Amino acid sequence: MTNMKLKVSNLIPFIAFFGLFLVFSISTGGTVCSSYNMKVIIGQVIPIVLGGLGVMFVVSQGSVDLSIGGTAAVSATVGAMVAARYGFAFMFLVAIVIGILIGVINGIIITRFKVSSFMTTLAMLISLRGFLNYLLSKDVVFAPDGSAFLNGFYVQLAAMVIAIIIVGYLFEYTKTGRCCKAIGENETTSRYIGINVNKTRVISFIFSGVMASLVGVFQLCKLGGSSSTLGQFFEMRVMMAIFLGGVLVTGGMSSKIYKLIVGAFTIVVIENGLLISNVDGSISEAVQGILLMLVLFVTLRFSGGTVKSPKKATAAVQK
Template sequence: MKKTKFKVEELLPFIILLLLILIFSITTGGKVFAPNNIMIIIKQTLNVIIAGLGLIFVASMGATDITQGSLVAVCAAAAVIVAADHSVVLAIPAAIVIGILSGFFLGFVNARFKVSSFMVSLAILIALRGLVSAILGSRSVMLPLSLMKLDETGIKLPIVILLVLVMGFIFNKTPFGAYCKGIGESENAVQFAGVNVTKVKIMAFMISGLMTGIASLFVLARVGGSSNVLGIGFEMRILMAMYIGGVPVRGGTGTKIYKLIIGAFMITLLESGLTITGASGSYTQMIRGAVLLLVVYIMGVMQRRFSPQAG
């Protein structure tokens, strides 16, 4: 019965993606797959994948980090200001360091003081959005042309592939990745095995912050400048990409990076297809929510139907 479970649950993200491709091929008359639109889909998807590669470590523990949108805005604001006042070279580490520090603080409060990761990240999300407004005010700051080259597919795609390989190796082939998934399965069991769970949690959130800091540079390059509304809703797109792709909410060994990647393409394709068909923003949001609920429901049914107990 476990073999059947693997086939159904592991293939479900690919089945849903194929259905979306078929639906939008028909409803848009193939316009969604025009060369220009495909490039747009790829570029938007890559930003979600980058940030998601960090969040996957947190999600595998059954925890949550919803700071990505606000953190992208803070990292981007710091990057453009450093680039303008000091050096373009220093802008990149500035964004990354801020991301890591944010992740460290979130992980420290969650792991050391046993505060819900959702509540801590919600508080940080609000605080960071206020910090962006304090830094930039109502003005928008343009990015130097040299950094805008990061949005070029020839530069962006190889970097993302490298990040996928590195994060994939850490997540799947190292003890740290196993500990993260083990915490999602049973935190007490991992702790009884002698693993420093607090350290693992903090490091997982730091990796999430690191990847969000890197993602902020690509979001910044795509938009061309920083403002206090940059990144709004970005965290929701990442979470939807994971859960539509079949990443279990509870974490554990069912957390797979390929599910994130497939889910990222699904959410971007869904948004692009709805836009081309003429759906308004409000309808797009409702459909996204409905699709997410449907997929989570199907995954729940599959898990109950093909679990060992059901047999």
């Protein structure tokens, strides 16, 4: 019975996605399925997946990272400012370094000072937003010369596929990924079997910061420059995609990369379908919110429970 429930829980996100896709395909007369629109959908999914790949290491431990929107905006903006003086090649390097630093700061505050990940990353988000506004008040930041190719659909698609392969391997088949899941299953047991929980947490926030900075670079180049709205609400979309995909709030063994991808497509299809269906703008957001809550409720209802298991924690490391 338990195995059957677990199998059903894995299918729910797929059923929800294909159900919504079918409904919008009918309501739009097949417009949603057009090659142009499918390209638009995938283009909107790419940043969510890229950002979510890093956050998965955090969420799998039962933590959250609400600072990724601010990390994306600040790292890309500073990277563009440096690139304007020293060349485009420095943009990625500077952005990634800033993403790493923000991840380290988040991780140290959470592990050393025992502040919850929610409060720490929320405070970091507010601070980064303030710093971004300060930077933009001093100068106008444009995308550096030579960055136009990053706007290409196939360039971004290739980046997403490569990232999924690399991060997917790290998350599923390396010690760091397995330890993250073990901590989510049972932190106490993880400490007893020799996992350095604090170190693993810091590493997970570094992954989150790095992926967020990459998304920021892509988004800044797409918009042609930085603005105070760069990366706004990005963290909400990523977290919602992860949970819509069926990952438990407590993390653990429920954390799978494919669930992030399914959740990202679900969010984008809802937004895209409502837009093409010509739903009145005044109620579109309300309908979108209701649909998201409904899908999330059904997904979590059949998620298989949230009991932290010592046995699963051990199994996650030995896998």
